Amino acid sequence: MPELPEVETVVRDLNQSGICGCRIKAVTIKWPRTIDGSTPEAFTEAVRGKTIKLVQRRGKYIIIHLCNENRIYIHLRMTGKLQMHPKEFQAGKHDHVVFTLNSGRQLVFNDTRKFGRITMSAEVPPNVAALGPEPLEREFTKAWLQAALSGKSRAIKPLLLDQSFIAGLGNIYVDEALWQARIHPERNSRTITHAEADGLHRAIRTVLKRGIKNSGTTLGNGESNFYSVAGHRGRNADQLKVFRRDGEPCPACGTTIQRLVVGQRGTHICPQCQG
């Protein structure tokens, strides 16, 4: 499940692969519904022959800047992957869009469940414009979080998953951050004290930075799992304290970790630490 650290890993790997300066020689779209906001024909027309200037991340979006002011916005959703093949290859069942670069390499968008979307636009798309602050940038401060939490009145977990509140968090890192901050996922944001908000601020940054340092979280062995550009697994799964560890002892106090459902999402807590 690509969240901020996984998307950041992909963006870094793409930049490291030397993709900037490459020209997109051809685009093959095998599953047209992957392309959002324009027809596959218009997409191909706008992208073909253009040079890639820059790859960056905003929230869970990968943004590829082209030389003609157009940008390609890629959202991996649950099972989307970008992979770089050194030369032409036989596209597999879940390879939906193939970008052939002038070096002969092929950048492939692969997505088992077909939820991922690719948009091309010179304007910032509405849902990207609506994203909340980046938790690893300076704009995300303790003072902002304190004020923002007291300005809302919702369960803290669904609020943190709301991309217009804060960008980039998903189910894994929210559970991990709330455990570290010792806050129950159903606590109303308005009741969270300033001291708790400070702890949550630190926890969010800690779990995200750790995730990036470990090149993301790859949970199982299935092909629908997260793998970065070169096919590498993330090493962060071992660092998870509660996510999908129900039945195991809490690393802090030894109490058995519980699974519950909050806002229709599977949620993992230590009932002692987060009571």
Place this chain on the structure above:
DNA sequence: AGTCTTGTTCGACT
């Protein structure tokens, strides 16, 4: 057969 996954959209409710 049912569950699980993300984020958006829509409708209901306060």
Place this chain on the structure above:
DNA sequence: CAGTCGAACAAGAC
């Protein structure tokens, strides 16, 4: 009217 929240949806693996 604004904020909140649940249901539905897309698609396939397990």
